[in-house]
Amino acid sequence: MQTTKISKINAQTKLCALIGNPVKHSMSPAMHNAAFDKLGLNIKYIALQVEENQLKQAIKGLKALNIIGLNITIPHKQKVMHHLDKVDLFAKKIGAVNTILNKNGKLHGFNTDLQGAIMSLEEHTVVKNKKVVILGAGGAARSIAFGLKQNKAKVIILNRTVKKAKKLAKQVGCSTMKLDQLDSIKADILINATSVGMHSNTDKSLATKEQLKNFEIVMDIVYNPLETKLIRLAKQAGCTTITGLKMLVLQAAASFEIWTGKKPDIKLMQKVALKKLGGTK
Numbered sequence: 679m680q681t682t683k684i685s686k687i688n689a690q691t692k693l694c695a696l697i698g699n700p701v702k703h704s705m706s707p708a709m710h711n712a713a714f715d716k717l718g719l720n721i722k723y724i725a726l727q728v729e730e731n732q733l734k735q736a737i738k739g740l741k742a743l744n745i746i747g748l749n750i751t752i753p754h755k756q757k758v759m760h761h762l763d764k765v766d767l768f769a770k771k772i773g774a775v776n777t778i779l780n781k782n783g784k785l786h787g788f789n790t791d792l793q794g795a796i797m798s799l800e801e802h803t804v805v806k807n808k809k810v811v812i813l814g815a816g817g818a819a820r821s822i823a824f825g826l827k828q829n830k831a832k833v834i835i836l837n838r839t840v841k842k843a844k845k846l847a848k849q850v851g852c853s854t855m856k857l858d859q860l861d862s863i864k865a866d867i868l869i870n871a872t873s874v875g876m877h878s879n880t881d882k883s884l885a886t887k888e889q890l891k892n893f894e895i896v897m898d899i900v901y902n903p904l905e906t907k908l909i910r911l912a913k914q915a916g917c918t919t920i921t922g923l924k925m926l927v928l929q930a931a932a933s934f935e936i937w938t939g940k941k942p943d944i945k946l947m948q949k950v951a952l953k954k955l956g957g958t959k
């Protein structure tokens with residue numbers, strides 16, 4: 679079996695880190711370390727579990743230690759914004775940061791979740807002017823909705839809790855419909871931005887095969903299992919499908935580029951993530 683060669687740690691090694699809670703199942707260390715090694719960069723990536731009441735001290739410490747890049751995950755994506763020197767316009771609009779660049783001691787925040795979603799879609803279509811249905815109105819739906827709006831797509835948000843859908847739609851500047859109106863919608867793209875279909879819940883899909891026949895492209899943010907019920911039904915309905923793994927890899931690639939100014943080997947990152955998830959393709 680081919681394994682990725684891990685370069686040695688020495689006195690010049692730079693550090694990147696993920697902070698969140700929990701972090702121990704994260705795919706990011708494996709993906710980034712493989713990509714750093716592939717480009718011969720003397721950088722290592724580690725995952726650090728940080729409690730909510732320790733966030734401020736953690737960021738101060740990471741700055742003092744000159745950690746060059748950070749990923750931020752649940753539950754810190756919103757609160758971390760208070761501790762940064764500069765926040766990118768879209769991260770500000772979304773209200774969440776998942777990537778930080780330490781540039782000469784100043785911390786700049788970005789949100790690459792939206793790039794992961796848009797780049798995944800743009801591998802198959804031009805997003806501009808496309809009609810896109812987003813299922814969900816949580817943090818993930820929020821990044822995707824803002825990203826799509828920025829790229830001039832026509833977005834419709836459907837969520838179990840209608841009040842949340844309306845609130846998000848107002849902020850993004852798009853429309854909403856009820857989940858039970860899915861039967862009557864025909865659009866270019868459908869995106870599941872809810873947790874429905876995830877490992878503990880694999881027999882569930884918010885859309886039926888019949889409903890999915892009204893869409894060209896179906897994307898799921900869920901990457902565990904690799905093929906969700908939604909993706910399986912979408913394939914049966916003849917749709918082009920995009921898995922959550924693709925989005926995960928492309929958001930990581932966008933973070934990598936922010937830290938290093940270099941494009942990582944995306945195929946390698948995907949292979950590494952796939953292996954960790956137990957996939958073979």
Ligand code: ATR
Pocket residue numbers: 813814815816817818819837838839842871872873874884
């Ligand atoms: P995240 O930040 O990952 O998006 P979140 O903010 O908790 O997580 O949002 C989860 C989304 O999945 C919400 O849109 C939620 O719907 P509600 O706003 O009605 O809670 C949606 N969701 C979770 N479980 C669901 C289910 N069983 N059926 C429908 N929607 C569900």
